Amino acid sequence: MERTSIKYFVNNSLGLDRNISSVGFEEIPPNTSYPTSNHSVGYYFNPDKGRVLKEYQLIYVTDGEGVLETGSGGVFAIKRGMIFVLFPGEWHTYYPNYQTGWSHYWIGFCGSEVDNWMRNEYCSRKSPVFRVGINDxxxxxxxxxxxxANEELSLYQQVLGGLVTYLVALMCSIDKNRRVETDDFSSKIDYACVLMRELIDQSVSMQEIAEKSGMGYSLFRKLFKERMHCAPVQYLQNLRIQKAIELLTTTTIPIKEIAYLLNFESPAYFSARFRKQTGRSPVEYRDEFCSK
Structure with missing residues (x-):
């Protein structure tokens, strides 16, 4: 995935019960100032002074660590695998540790319906941190x-609203039912799956994935097959084929370029693997599904 992918909806006055204001991903390398200059006016802030938003935000840290401080909850140490909630009208500040940086996703939202289930059912201003692990x-x-958000197709706000509803319910469920063991192998496998998604367009070995996940390769391969029902290499290849399908049906990128973008050895190898998994060649797949 790109190191930065940010979308703000500036004129977001649709009158919906759930309005999405922003969504994005950003990787902050170690020894980097924060926040970056990529953010829209009204969202950039000074971590020393903090800020107050008019919306909710979910921040999901998938790598690195940092600090969250809120007016109601105090100071929280944020680790990889945590989601924290920012509440409208409440002062807060947050930032990655300078030595580690962090990678984080976020989504901002508001609306009358949102107020009801965020206030009464799911989340507390005093306990805004959810421990979900690295969950694929x-x-x-x-x-x-x-x-x-980037495509902005018809009814995209409604689609995003549905995603947020499910996301909040899922993070609360995982947090309440989590296993607190710090050396939980299942969370390491989940982290490996996330790494593969993030590195889908790069040349990466399974030994590297195992090492980054905190396991030796033999144990990693054994546990991965038990949990995911396929070998790690096959899982990564499936992800690449899924991404290829997306590119074939939503873009006009040449098939040869798609093969190299997704790190297949050659266009011929890509076509062979694609046909084996889908029953069609990339050309046939694009012709059939783009014509519908």
Whole structure:
């Protein structure tokens, strides 16, 4: 995934019960000032002074660590695998540790319906941090939200509103039912799945993925197959084929370029793997599904 993908909806007066104001992903490398200059007026802030928003935001940290401070809850140490909630009308500040940086997704939203279930059912201003681990489904929801926001197809706000509703319910469920073991192998496998999604367009070995996930390769491969029901290499290849399908049906990028973008050895190898998995060649797939 790109190191920065940010979308703001400036004129967001649709009168919906759930309005999405912003969505994005940003990687902050170690020894980098924060926040970056990529943000819209009204969202850029000084971490020393903090800010107050008119909306809710969910911030999901998938790598690195940092600090959150809010008016109601005080100071929280934020680690990889945590989602924290920012509430409208409440002072807060947050930032990554300078030595580690962090990678984080976020989505901002507001609306009368949102106020009801955020205030009465799900979240507390005094306890705004949710420990969900590195969860592949949650990452997929954030990535889907970014894709929907960038495309801005008909009824995109309603689609994003549905994603937010599910995302909040899912993070609360995971947090309440989580296993507190710090050496939970399942969370390491989830983190490996997220890494593969993030590195889908790069040349990466399974040994590197295992190392980044905190495991030796033999144990990693064994546990991965038990949890995901396929080998790590096959899982990464499936992700690349899924991304290829998306590019074939939503863009006009040449097939040869798609093959190299997704790090296949050659266009011929890409076509062979694509046909084996889908039953069609990339050309046939694009012709069939783009003509509908």
């Amino acid at each position: 489904e949650i990452v997929s929801l954030f990535r889907k939200a970014i894709n929907v």
